[in-house]
Amino acid sequence: MISSRRPGLTQVVFNTSDLDIRGISFGDDEADYRISGDSLLIHLPDTLGRSEELTFRINWESSSPYGIHTDVYGNSWTSLNPQMQNHWLPIPDHPELESLVKATFIIPADKEVVFNGEKTGEEVLSAEQRKVNWATAGKVGVTGLTVAVGNFVQESARTGVNEVSLWTSENGLLDEVRNGVLQVAVESIKQYESELEFEFPYKTLQIIVLPDHRWEEVQAGAGVIYLYQNLGSLGAQLRRGITAQWFGNYHRYIRPIDNRYEFLKALVVGSQSEQLGEGANLESMKQWNRSEKAVEFMKNEFQKNVIKTSLPELVQRFEGVTNWEEYADIWYDETGAFWYGVASDMKLGGENESGSSVYKVEYLYDEMGGNLTLVFEAETEAVHSLVGVDAVEYGFTDTTRSELTFTGERDSVEVGISSGIEYSTLHVTSDQNITLQEEKPFMFLIRQLRNSDPEVQIQAAKQLSSYSENPDVQLAIQDVLSNEENAEVRAALLE
Structure with a gap:
């Protein structure tokens, strides 16, 4: 089912890389469609007005070598990396799109399937096959959809109204490790709900443990977290993945692999964070590790504290596709400074x-x-x-x-x-x-010295060193020093 966001909609475009489209129908009537490159263009039988809905069925098959992983243990799962969903699912592959999802899977009788939302029913079809139904309780971003099939065993726990399920290979983890992972999940959800003053965004959380990351840059989908045993501490991965339910899925980003959003996650996790994926050569892990260090070593405590205390407001004010500039506008209203420099500050964290x-x-x-x-x-x-x-x-x-x-x-x-x-x-x-x-021009730097943000002042002070022989520079520095109380700014001016 689709719902139009604008009046006069006559066709829709889905992304369908490597998919074999077998047919599309509106009820009993076959639809008029065509495929152009990686796009599926479906012509609607009637013009759709704003907020009007239309249901249709797509029959397709995918044997794509992309977007679907299979390991030596018989586990298969779909990628959450950007632009990967359309290799196995015909959808407009964009974070703006969200939907209620109901899915039916036919799987081997000895395997389990895990999807977003919760299992709503199953039926034995034969000695070899089962049919399993899953559904989301509310709308989820389609870029957060993922499915895994394997020889999984399930253990569950509850935190408030939320059910947390852990899916592992039968002998993949020791019992005490399984119990520890579930305990981390329950405690972290409670803690982050309290700190963010906002409930966990999804009714359920599915945690899937797999041996190898297979170059997956995105490890968390909508109510689903993948933990990879070759990326480091499962507890640290889990805490990061739980924060990504707010900052990465409830708030979705056009460019999900971004060190600024890793910084927000690291702020939430705080002292319980750890370095991850050493040697994995994953960009998301490198950015997490830089951000994790930045939270500990960041010199601009004022900036860090303002951002951290603003997190509840960010979560409550925005939903769906969000960006750093919207966050920065909130900090500007409070401080009078645009903070696009968190990435630069993170390099001060010993990198x-x-x-x-x-x-x-x-x-x-x-x-x-x-x-x-x-x-x-x-x-x-x-x-x-x-x-x-x-x-x-x-x-x-x-x-x-x-x-x-x-x-x-x-x-x-x-x-x-x-x-x-x-x-x-x-x-x-x-x-x-x-x-x-x-x-920068000399006068730019002189005026920049009078900014209220210490980091901006320090940047100007360091660049002014190339004008050290200019008497106007000395006068400007003396003027700033006479009123400056920040020790780091004073030190930069005196270097």
Whole structure:
């Protein structure tokens, strides 16, 4: 069943990579459809108005080598990595889409199937096969749908109104380990519900333990968590996966593998967090490990505390597809500063910068013409994929931001600015490990020193060292020092 979000809907488009579409019907009538590349275009029999619903049936088969894993132990499960669902399920593969889901599986009689939601019934079809029904209690994001089939045994526990089920191979875990995992789940859900002042987003939680991660970057779906025995502590993986039910599934992100969202999860887990996936070469694990260190070592305690205390408000205010900018607007209302710099602060948490790509950024500012060009030039090995950057312009009366991209050995980007610009800041938002060495105009840095955010002040103070012979710099520094109480800002100014 689909529901239209706009008036005048005449066709729908589903993503269907590697799927063999056998037929589509509206009731007893066959539907008119066509396949173009990886898209399935279905022509509706009647124009659909806003909020009107229509039910149809798709018959398909998938034998795709992508999106479905099978291991040597006979376990099969579907990938949660971005753009993988459409290799086994015909859906619009986008986090905006959510739906109630009912699913029927026919499986070998000696196996179990695990899906989102809860098992609603089963029927023995023969000595070799069973039919099993699952359904979600409410709408879930389709990008969080996943199914696993294997020789699983189930153990369950309850936390309030929520049922938690642990699915493992019969001899996959010691009894005391199984009991410990269930206990971590129950205690963590209670703790995080209290801290976030918000109930667990789903009626049930399915926890599936498997031996090998198979390069899965996303380990948590809607009410489902995969624990991989070769990624480290099961308890630490589980705590991270439970926080991802709020920050990753209840709140869904266009780009789910992002160190800023890992930082939010690490804030919730707090002192119980651990490093994960050492040597696994998974980007999500690298970002978790950086974030886990950042929570412990982050120098800007004020920023960390404001973000942590805001988490209940974030969860309560937003639902569905959300982004960092919406979060940052809340912090701006409280502090007067745009905080896109958490990723930079995380590098202060003891991380070795030697693996980063360094770019020099030259500001070409035409004050008369009101134009600003940023020239990005690689100082180390260049990055040949697009690097996303948030540019924040601080003006006399307001603050604006824009999204930029650059790539390669050398790239230049025109930035739209107002005539009243005082200074600007740049923050890398992409997943790449990038360090920007900015060369700002002298007056930008002088004005930046008067920002209320200590990290922004420290950044300006360090960059002003290249103007150390300028007497105006010394006067500006003395002026700031006479009123500055933050010890770290004072130290940076005196270096």
